[in-house]
Amino acid sequence: MRLDGYGLFVKDMPAMIRFYKDVLGFEIKEDENTENVYLIKDQTLFLLYGRKDFEKLTSKKYEYLTGINAHSEMALYVDTYEEVDIQYRHAVDNGATSLLEPTTEPWGQRTCFIADPEGNIIEIASWNKPYEEKNLLN
Numbered sequence: 709m710r711l712d713g714y715g716l717f718v719k720d721m722p723a724m725i726r727f728y729k730d731v732l733g734f735e736i737k738e739d740e741n742t743e744n745v746y747l748i749k750d751q752t753l754f755l756l757y758g759r760k761d762f763e764k765l766t767s768k769k770y771e772y773l774t775g776i777n778a779h780s781e782m783a784l785y786v787d788t789y790e791e792v793d794i795q796y797r798h799a800v801d802n803g804a805t806s807l808l809e810p811t812t813e814p815w816g817q818r819t820c821f822i823a824d825p826e827g828n829i830i831e832i833a834s835w836n837k838p839y840e841e842k843n844l845l846n
Contacts, residue, residue: 713746713753714782716828717762717772721745723803723825724756731802732784732830749784773827776807781821781829787838789818795832796820804830 718724725745728734734747734754745756763769773779786792793810799822800806807821807829819833835842 713755715755715757717757717759718826719759721756721758727803727825731799731804775827776823776829777827778829781831783831783833785839786832786834789834789836792818792820792832792834796822
């Protein structure tokens with residue numbers, strides 16, 4: 709089995725598409741007016757599912773969290789400490805909620821946390837070296 713993608717169940721599809729596409733740089737793969745939207749980031753599939761559409765598909769009702777959703781996080785990597793600060797500021801200036809301003813941790817990673825418009829947590833971090841040179845098990 710291989711990881712094929714990661715999806716979020718969203719309430720406000722247009723707002724979430726704009727955030728992931730325009731603020732975080734995900735590439736959209738189809739029209740914004742579809743029920744379920746596929747985006748790509750670094751050759752990884754990212755899916756936005758309309759909540760009502762998923763409920764219709766599965767013939768079930770679900771409960772959804774409001775506010776900040778601390779059940780998972782998405783981690784995004786940039787090559788330099790400076791880019792952590794730049795991307796954090798860009799995201800917050802464009803609708804993200806700040807959870808932790810950029811800080812360099814004792815273990816050498818610079819990191820920050822934001823939440824998207826529906827409260828999903830996103831980390832932006834760097835080991836101050838290109839992604840290809842970082843050790844994934846750091």
